[in-house]
Amino acid sequence: MLKLPIYLDYSATTPVDPRVTQAMIPWLTERFGNPASRSHAFGWEAEAAVEEARENVAALVGAEPREIIWTSGATESDNLAIKGAAHFYRDKGRHVVTVKTEHKAVLDTVRELEREGYAATYLDVRENGLVDLDVLRAALRPDTSVVSVMLVNNEIGVIQPIKEIGAICREKGIVFHVDAAQATGKVAIDLKNLPVDLMSFSAHKTYGPKGIGALYVRRKPRARLEAQVHGGGHERGLRSGTLPTHQIVGMGEAFRLAREEMADELPRIRALRDRLLAGISGIEATYVNGDLEHRVAHNLNVSFAYVEGESLMMAIKDIAVSSGSACTSASLEPSYVLRALGREDELAHSSIRFTLGRFTTAEETDYAVELLKAKVAKLRDLSPLWEMVQAGIDPATVQWSAR
């Protein structure tokens, strides 16, 4: 039996894999030691568990264990990477470059640097959501110290060309940070062969627990940072604070499972996503946002023309999805990511992000397709804009009275 509502919002968060939960539990109960306790077995076994987890996280991304620093999540990793590098290299230059479609954890961190007196450039993307390398090159200045570009976009799932971007940064001696929160277990990452200095990770987007993440800090050539959290000098002084053993074990196990299973899992999820796409493509006047080629397997972001976002969300409450409305109705903010794709002139549509995952079934995606077909048809039946379109009038050419 189908259980409602259906979860199709895996890019918001994923359930913790039951195998991960099992691995975590002992570290909350009998094995509760502080990994920093050097004087007894409680501490030793906790430290060993933390280091094993570090190896598992490093192995998924082709890093060395000692290049992994534990944090509370990708937001903290982004803050540590961008502020930490910008502060360390403040005498070299005070210009930071990022992209308009980045996550708020990056954008707001760069804004904070601007408040501190740094200059920042926010790059436009092409219509398909990808960074244009020529635009990036043109934005770099002699005083540029940090460039931050995400690997996988959280809304439209496009994969940025980080290898090429990293090569440009390397050539100019600029620190390159990559937010990979949405990428682990979804795309192969091999930091041995990627010119990336700093990379942010999150556990809870990859079937691990919330509240734990990591930052990769390259050793050769060494990426330098100023700590943002001070205290007992944990994590080589880069991030103080008692290590949450259970969370770390959970992230390690989640990343180990991702490494072992992604080769089998991704084709299955891609087939489901394509089945969903094929079903939705049967609805008139819909279009996919973001490049379909350079895109993770589990993401689909679709705009439905002449359907208002809030009423659509109300109509499809049996599926849990994310919405970015392209209009300025009172309660739904337009998506800045979609606006950056140049979709601001397409006023009368609403977009929905479907993100599939480890526990999604064909029965669930089929249900979603049928629900959308019925509800979009119902709302269009009610829509005076759709009526105009059917009569051959483009609502965009009508003189509307703005209130």
Place this chain on the structure above:
Amino acid sequence: MTYSNEVLDHYENPRNAGSFGQDEEGVATGMVGAPACGDVMKLQIKVGKDGVIEDARFKTYGCGSAIASSSLVTEWVKGKTLDEALSIKNSQIAEELALPPVKIHCSVLAEDAIRAAVADYRKKHGEQ
């Protein structure tokens, strides 16, 4: 966003949704709002020879509250003269549907739709 039962009822079972034919006797149309603002309402009234609104239809692009406001208005204008219809206030609509403050603009738009439809009728029939 939580909706009142009244809004949910009109949203799930819209009253008088649809359109009259353009050339039908006594039909007038009011279209208000803009796609850029997230709301467009089309209200049509059908006025009898005695000057009483016999029937009404709506189509609305907008949130649940906007759909409910226009659906409600089609029920309320029926059986009223044009002047009586014009006396319907947005505050009555908002109260009937228990609209929260952020959705009051939906009731304002519905009131505007009545005015626009009545104005269209009077224009067509040379009344002032």
